[in-house]
Amino acid sequence: MATEWNKNLETGNINIDNQHKELFRRFDCLMEACNQRKGKEEVHKVLLFLGDYVRTHFAMEEELQRSHNYPHYPAHKEQHVGFIRDLEKLEQQFDQEGVTLGLVIQTNQRMVDWLINHIFGKDKDLAAYLRANA
């Protein structure tokens, strides 16, 4: 399943990897809540649970980058900001009428795809830099 963490996603930085695993777990919870046709209130709760951890995780990565003078911090941060914007859009859609579970599933899949691309394109580079500059 696409919402499962797997070894290919490993960056080699234990803190980042552990948080990524937790992120995938929470994405999976959201997917499960939708697939089981849980009520909107329940799905909303899981969405907030996910959003909360996304913000915690990005803040941790960004702090690591700043404290290690990571040269690619601006580009990395920009991707995080874009992702949070997408997430906020979904959260807002939830507060409005007419959001369907189908839309949440679709968005969830897009967010997971984004995360996988981000790990390969950005987080692995960051982990390599942190290893080299420890």
Ligand SMILES: [Fe+2]
């Ligand atoms: Fe990142």
